[in-house]
Amino acid sequence: MLESLKSRTITRLPDQVTFEGRVLFLAEDPALVRDQLAGKDLPWPAPIKLRDDISTDEITPAYICYYYDERLGEFPYLGLKAGNEFPIGRGAVKSGGFVAAVSGKRRGKGSSREQSPYAEMMAGIRLVIAENIERIYRENCQNLGVFTSTDFSLIERIRRGEAIPLADFTRGEGEITRGIIEHGGLFQYNVARLQGKVVVPVPATPKRPMTLAEKIIARHWVADLATDRVGVPYVRPGDEGFVRTDIRFSHEYVTPMAAIFWRDYVGANEKVADPASIFFFRDHLTFLELAMTDERKAEGLLDVALELKQKQEEFAAEQGIRLYGELPRLARNSAVQGSEAICHSKMLEQHALPGHVIIGSDSHTPHSGAIGCVAFGVGTTAIFNSWLTRDVRLKVPPSVLVRVNGVKPANITAKDFMLQILRQPYVRNGHAIGKIVEYAGPAVEALSIDERATMTNMAAEVGAFTGIIRPDAVTVDYLVRERGMARRDAERMLEGLFSDPGAEYEEIIDIDASQLEPMVALPGDPGNGLFIGELGQPVKVDIAYAGSCTAGKKEDMDMYARVLHEAAEAGLRVHPDVKFFIQFGSQEVKRYAEQQGYLDIFRAVGAEIIEPSCGACINAGPGVSYKKETVTVSAINRNFPGRSGPGQLYLASPYTTAASAVAGYITGWTPGSLGAMRLEPAHS
Numbered sequence: 180m181l182e183s184l185k186s187r188t189i190t191r192l193p194d195q196v197t198f199e200g201r202v203l204f205l206a207e208d209p210a211l212v213r214d215q216l217a218g219k220d221l222p223w224p225a226p227i228k229l230r231d232d233i234s235t236d237e238i239t240p241a242y243i244c245y246y247y248d249e250r251l252g253e254f255p256y257l258g259l260k261a262g263n264e265f266p267i268g269r270g271a272v273k274s275g276g277f278v279a280a281v282s283g284k285r286r287g288k289g290s291s292r293e294q295s296p297y298a299e300m301m302a303g304i305r306l307v308i309a310e311n312i313e314r315i316y317r318e319n320c321q322n323l324g325v326f327t328s329t330d331f332s333l334i335e336r337i338r339r340g341e342a343i344p345l346a347d348f349t350r351g352e353g354e355i356t357r358g359i360i361e362h363g364g365l366f367q368y369n370v371a372r373l374q375g376k377v378v379v380p381v382p383a384t385p386k387r388p389m390t391l392a393e394k395i396i397a398r399h400w401v402a403d404l405a406t407d408r409v410g411v412p413y414v415r416p417g418d419e420g421f422v423r424t425d426i427r428f429s430h431e432y433v434t435p436m437a438a439i440f441w442r443d444y445v446g447a448n449e450k451v452a453d454p455a456s457i458f459f460f461r462d463h464l465t466f467l468e469l470a471m472t473d474e475r476k477a478e479g480l481l482d483v484a485l486e487l488k489q490k491q492e493e494f495a496a497e498q499g500i501r502l503y504g505e506l507p508r509l510a511r512n513s514a515v516q517g518s519e520a521i522c523h524s525k526m527l528e529q530h531a532l533p534g535h536v537i538i539g540s541d542s543h544t545p546h547s548g549a550i551g552c553v554a555f556g557v558g559t560t561a562i563f564n565s566w567l568t569r570d571v572r573l574k575v576p577p578s579v580l581v582r583v584n585g586v587k588p589a590n591i592t593a594k595d596f597m598l599q600i601l602r603q604p605y606v607r608n609g610h611a612i613g614k615i616v617e618y619a620g621p622a623v624e625a626l627s628i629d630e631r632a633t634m635t636n637m638a639a640e641v642g643a644f645t646g647i648i649r650p651d652a653v654t655v656d657y658l659v660r661e662r663g664m665a666r667r668d669a670e671r672m673l674e675g676l677f678s679d680p681g682a683e684y685e686e687i688i689d690i691d692a693s694q695l696e697p698m699v700a701l702p703g704d705p706g707n708g709l710f711i712g713e714l715g716q717p718v719k720v721d722i723a724y725a726g727s728c729t730a731g732k733k734e735d736m737d738m739y740a741r742v743l744h745e746a747a748e749a750g751l752r753v754h755p756d757v758k759f760f761i762q763f764g765s766q767e768v769k770r771y772a773e774q775q776g777y778l779d780i781f782r783a784v785g786a787e788i789i790e791p792s793c794g795a796c797i798n799a800g801p802g803v804s805y806k807k808e809t810v811t812v813s814a815i816n817r818n819f820p821g822r823s824g825p826g827q828l829y830l831a832s833p834y835t836t837a838a839s840a841v842a843g844y845i846t847g848w849t850p851g852s853l854g855a856m857r858l859e860p861a862h863s
């Protein structure tokens with residue numbers, strides 16, 4: 180395969196770049212957005228309140244990502260909320276002649292979907308300007324060849340028609356990022372690397388104390404591509420290069436687009452490197468046909484979405500890649516049965532090992548950090564490039580230490596820890612974006628691996644590069660119990676996997692677990708956390724959803740069962756006004772729940788049990804809302820606008836989700852609290 184790329188002609192971009200087109204301000208005022216789409220250019224500089232926190236869900240809502248090719252150019256910003264409106268319709272950006280899009284803080288937060296910058300690019304946007312830009316989104320832009328900048332003075336220069344030096348977009352960047360920008364994208368750069376036209380220097384970092392994540396990164400550093408030498412003694416934040424992955428995975432939202440890139444850029448008959456360490460998943464859209472509205476089906480979106488499943492299956496078969504797929508339907512055209520597993524659940528259950536480097540096409544890839552992996556989300560182009568060499572580009576991020584001290588009350592969970600961490604000013608203001616978050620402290624050490632995974636999973640909501648926890652005796656027990664590994668082998672794996680005394684942290688955040696109360700995040704952002712006691716009026720619930728990679732693990736099932744068993748003992752059921760869905764993260768979790776007798780408990784109280792899939796978490800399965808007024812309490816990890824339908828989504832712990840389903844309003848749970856509820860007339 181490399182032979183066919185060796186003769187490719189690769190050129191660099193010219194030294195000066197011009198941008199011909201208009202500038203689109205993504206403003207909070209919907210009237211201003213509509214004016215621009217109607218042809219009016221807004222003056223600049225001007226006191227325009229720009230939208231902050233534009234998530235990739237808003238740039239390309241999940242249902243738009245059923246498209247995986249140039250058709251995406253019809254849809255950028257379809258989910259963008261301005262005031263209480265969604266002012267941008269299909270085709271509006273493309274026909275508006277825009278070349279740059281401007282917004283405020285935390286541009287591109289949330290999911291790692293490359294469909295977002297790809298949709299922008301296909302609509303004509305070549306430059307994204309924002310106060311700060313989330314790591315995965317920014318890398319996705321660079322990988323595709325879309326420029327990014329935090330320099331708002333560019334707006335006037337573009338409007339004056341100035342040619343802008345390419346160096347303005349590479350200033351301050353490391354050598355590799357600079358190279359990628361100068362080559363107009365990651366693939367072109369990688370080919371130049373394979374051809375020996377660019378050489379990535381090995382970091383000359385002197386001996387220093389390193390964090391756990393830095394040590395793992397150093398072990399995996401590609402020191403010399405020509406001789407395939409991997410590993411350097413030391414790295415430090417800012418070192419840039421490529422690391423050798425142990426595992427690469429993607430799901431049906433991403434694999435087809437990456438497969439198209441493979442076919443177009445590499446060649447349909449070429450084979451990926453080391454297919455045994457690549458995994459595909461059919462998890463996000465398994466239940467889509469049950470959640471999609473008739474209107475969307477009439478638009479042909481279900482057919483488009485089914486193409487994703489089919490394309491992934493075809494590519495997996497062509498390349499000999501293990502696909503964790505959909506369970507076979509009982510008969511042709513019969514109802515869908517569910518998936519084998521959600522990608523993150525399966526990674527942790529079966530494949531990840533302490534000290535691994537894992538990349539996945541999903542922002543919650545840090546899930547496996549629970550056992551001491553450096554696991555991080557990447558976009559489609561990075562996944563596609565990793566099929567070439569097993570390498571992924573990486574700039575060593577600074578680290579942040581989050582210590583959860585004290586002893587937590589029995590009804591407090593890792594989810595409550597995370598909602599508390601997410602409302603810390605340092606995190607809320609975006610300072611943790613792109614950093615390695617290492618969780619430590621006695622309250623973290625006391626958690627099970629499943630609960631630790633809730634914390635590392637939600638490093639994505641922090642905006643972090645990854646989340647990691649030092650592997651310890653709990654990890655060894657997990658590997659022995661869940662994987663059947665010999666104890667000595669598991670213990671050996673932990674050697675050297677700890678942060679050195681004196682390792683550098685850019686910030687240390689201390690949380691006192693003993694002071695926590697059950698928390699919820701108000702609709703709109705996982706950072707909107709409050710103690711339930713601070714909610715004021717009771718919040719009535721229509722839907723309770725207990726599932727997803729974050730909350731569909733074995734220990735989550737333990738928590739739902741604990742609450743629902745108490746409810747059943749007290750003669751209570753799920754509140755008549757509430758629909759309560761419990762969905763497993765994998766077939767293994769389902770088997771566990773069966774063995775524990777949980778399914779009987781769930782059914783006895785009236786919960787609906789669903790086979791594994793991302794489902795409602797990605798607005799594609801039972802448990803989604805269809806109306807703005809619908810209130811959902813959910814154990815999933817994020818509640819950006821539109822994430823699970825148009826309703827009001829409150830994030831909460833598994834305990835709170837189950838207790839609220841029974842109570843009919845958002846309430847925390849303490850052992851015995853549901854028994855007391857039986858006395859209340861509303862629930863008799």
Ligand code: SF4
Binds near residue numbers: 521727729792793796
């Ligand atoms: S369950 Fe939700 S957060 Fe987890 S991988 Fe699926 S869509 Fe992403």
